[in-house]
Amino acid sequence: MPARVAVLGGGVGGTLIANLLVKELGNEVKVTLVDPTGMHHYQPGYLYVALGQANGRWLVRDERTLLRKEVDLLVEKAVKVDADAQTVQLGRGGVLDWDYLVIATGARLAPDLVPGLLESSHEFYSLEGAQRLREALRRFRGGRLVVGIAGIPYKCPPAPVEFIFLVEEHLRKRGLRERSEIHYLSPLNRCFTIESASKLLQPMLDERGVHLETFFNVDAVDPSAGVVSSLEGEKLEYDLLVLVPPHRGQQVVVDSGLGDPSGWLPTDRNTLNVEGHERIFAIGDATNLPISKSGSTAHFEAPVVASRIASLIKGTAPKTNYGGRVMCFVETGNRKATVLRFDYEHPPAPPRPNSMWHVAKWMFNRVYWGVVPQGRLPERMPLPIPEGRSGT
Amino acid sequence: MSQGITKTLDLKGLSCPLPIVKTAQAAKELQSGDVIEALATDPGSVADFAAWCKSTGNELVEQSQDGAVFRFVIRKK
Numbered sequence: 436m437p438a439r440v441a442v443l444g445g446g447v448g449g450t451l452i453a454n455l456l457v458k459e460l461g462n463e464v465k466v467t468l469v470d471p472t473g474m475h476h477y478q479p480g481y482l483y484v485a486l487g488q489a490n491g492r493w494l495v496r497d498e499r500t501l502l503r504k505e506v507d508l509l510v511e512k513a514v515k516v517d518a519d520a521q522t523v524q525l526g527r528g529g530v531l532d533w534d535y536l537v538i539a540t541g542a543r544l545a546p547d548l549v550p551g552l553l554e555s556s557h558e559f560y561s562l563e564g565a566q567r568l569r570e571a572l573r574r575f576r577g578g579r580l581v582v583g584i585a586g587i588p589y590k591c592p593p594a595p596v597e598f599i600f601l602v603e604e605h606l607r608k609r610g611l612r613e614r615s616e617i618h619y620l621s622p623l624n625r626c627f628t629i630e631s632a633s634k635l636l637q638p639m640l641d642e643r644g645v646h647l648e649t650f651f652n653v654d655a656v657d658p659s660a661g662v663v664s665s666l667e668g669e670k671l672e673y674d675l676l677v678l679v680p681p682h683r684g685q686q687v688v689v690d691s692g693l694g695d696p697s698g699w700l701p702t703d704r705n706t707l708n709v710e711g712h713e714r715i716f717a718i719g720d721a722t723n724l725p726i727s728k729s730g731s732t733a734h735f736e737a738p739v740v741a742s743r744i745a746s747l748i749k750g751t752a753p754k755t756n757y758g759g760r761v762m763c764f765v766e767t768g769n770r771k772a773t774v775l776r777f778d779y780e781h782p783p784a785p786p787r788p789n790s791m792w793h794v795a796k797w798m799f800n801r802v803y804w805g806v807v808p809q810g811r812l813p814e815r816m817p818l819p820i821p822e823g824r825s826g827t
Numbered sequence: 828m829s830q831g832i833t834k835t836l837d838l839k840g841l842s843c844p845l846p847i848v849k850t851a852q853a854a855k856e857l858q859s860g861d862v863i864e865a866l867a868t869d870p871g872s873v874a875d876f877a878a879w880c881k882s883t884g885n886e887l888v889e890q891s892q893d894g895a896v897f898r899f900v901i902r903k904k
Contacts, residue, residue: 587848622844622851624878630871650882652851666851667883725842 437465438748441523441533443513443687445470445498448719448733449539450808455741457505458810463748466506467531469523473498473510476562477803478730482594482766485559485568486601494562501808513540516691518712535714535744538700540687542590542720542728546680549585551656556678559598560590571675572602577611578674581663583620585653586681590720590728593765593775595619595679596626596636600768603643617644618671620651620663620678632765632775635785639767653678682728684721699723704779705756707740714747716740726779727761734807735760764796772796832900833861839896843871847879850901854885857903862888865899872897 440456442449445468453468475498483489499508512526516536523531544560546552557568582599599619606612619626619640625633626640626647640647652666656676663678664670684698693709694700701710702722709715718740719733726732739757746753759779765788766772772792777783786792806812836853838846846867853863865876873890876899880887889900 587845622848623875624882628843650847650851650879652848654855666848666855725840725845 437463438534439532440464440466440535440537440744441531442466442468442537442539443470443516443523444468444539444541444719444721445473445475445501445508446539446541446719446733447730447807448737449537450475450498450501451734451737451810452537452539452718452741452744453506454501454503454808455738455810456744457503459741459745460748461505464745467509467533468498468502468506469509469511469513469525469531470498471510471512471526473508475501475808477800478560479591480800481559481562481565482598482601483800484562484565485572485598486605487569487572491562491566496804501804503809513687514690515687516693516715518691518693518715521714533714535716535747537716537718537740537744538688538693538709538721539718539733540685540721542682543685543698544680545586545683548681548683549653549655549678551658552585552678552680555656555658555661556585556676556680558678558680559594560679568677572605575606575611575615575675577614579616579618579672580606580675580677581618581620581671581673582677583648583651583653583663583679584622585678587622588728589679589682591763592628592727592729593632593763596640597766598677599640599645600643601766603645604768616646618646618648618673620648620653620665620671622650622652624649629775629777629783631783632785635773635787636765636767639788643768682720688721695723704759706743706753707736707757716744724759726759727763729761729763730807731762732760734812735762738810764792764799766793766796831862832864833857835864836866838865838867838869838872840868842869843875846872847875850876850879850899851883854883854901854903859903861903863899863901863903865901867897867899868895870897872899876901 453466477494480494515524558564627633654666688694689698700717702717718736720728742755743753763775767788771788773785773788775783884904886902891898
């Protein structure tokens with residue numbers, strides 16, 4: 436009888452693991468992927484939707500079309516995991532048995548955690564939010580634009596800075612830059628958590644006249660006054676507010692008693708096992724690992740988990756560990772971008788922004804659907820660009 | 828120094844900027860003069876706590892290191 440693997444979540448991590456497992460194990464495995472919507476979103480594209488550079492339809496595909504035919508897809512909610520009985524209770528009343536479980540349920544947006552956020556702030560962390568922001572930007576005729584982060588951790592750490600660079604260019608092109616102020620609220624005294632990236636990007640923000648509000652940890656928004664306030668006691672008026680909402684783990688993680696109070700799964704940083712559970716793995720945004728919550732992280736974690744499950748099924752010693760590998764493109768406007776590549780042991784040394792990395796990001800956006808979920812991107816060459824040229 | 832500490836925050840294992848964010852959240856709930864003890868393992872927190880205190884006017888009363896754990900004692904302004 437084939438080993439039964441249940442994968443919760445049809446994002447980049449869950450989809451890739453499911454495909455890799457059936458590819459490697461064939462008849463030795465029965466993989467069932469459970470996803471509440473059955474639709475796969477390419478989330479890095481939300482940024483471009485917000486700025487009117489991309490159409491939302493480009494970002495969503497039917498999950499079935501991305502899975503190998505051997506993978507079963509259940510379009511319903513996973514309600515509760517029973518780790519001892521090795522089952523998942525499903526939304527329509529069914530129960531899914533598993534020998535191995537992968538939790539790839541991602542993060543949920545929790546704007547309700549910040550008073551006033553829902554009523555007054557825009558975001559580009561959901562397709563609907565990005566579309567609403569596009570309309571708000573279209574109506575914007577100048578004024579004070581305030582951009583920031585309303586909770587840590589959040590997905591795709593460079594995205595707010597990318598938005599700043601791109602929206603600054605957007606306003607310039609529309610002739611509104613002179614009539615606008617752009618303020619960036621940072622939880623620290625620099626524009627980005629990683630020092631090397633901050634050193635590269637901060638002078639560029641200065642050059643473009645972006646005001647950095649340091650140690651501004653968002654506490655609340657007063658929609659009627661148009662004021663955002665910080666835990667540190669500062670207040671700032673805005674005409675247009677764009678805040679990344681707080682993120683939390685999914686309810687199924689909380690209801691299963693597997694997560695921490697915020698719903699993140701305590702996860703071994705190398706094996707990606709949920710701590711205390713040899714047969715349960717966590718991947719992507721769902722983990723509590725202190726690394727970027729991003730598709731790239733899930734993309735690099737997936738082969739590790741697939742390989743470890745394959746070893747367990749075959750009864751061989753697991754060969755691979757996750758070393759914390761992440762890679763993020765960072766758009767810096769004017770058709771240039773840089774890239775952050777790092778792991779647990781090596782902080783990033785981002786190259787000076789150039790047009791090559793901008794083109795690389797757009798190429799990745801285009802080829803994503805045909806290569807990433809299927810595991811067709813070569814492991815050591817994530818882009819068709821020689822690594823040695825990255826510093827030019 | 829444990830005398831007089833109003834609240835201790837275990838921030839070990841958290842990476843930047845969470846130690847600062849959680850300290851800012853805790854400080855908001857306290858009164859002027861209350862003392863926070865924060866324990867962190869992120870090496871970047873040394874510079875971040877010093878800068879945060881300087882920027883916000885809270886007083887960094889004490890700072891020490893025990894192995895991999897950094898300890899900060901902060902009096903709220």
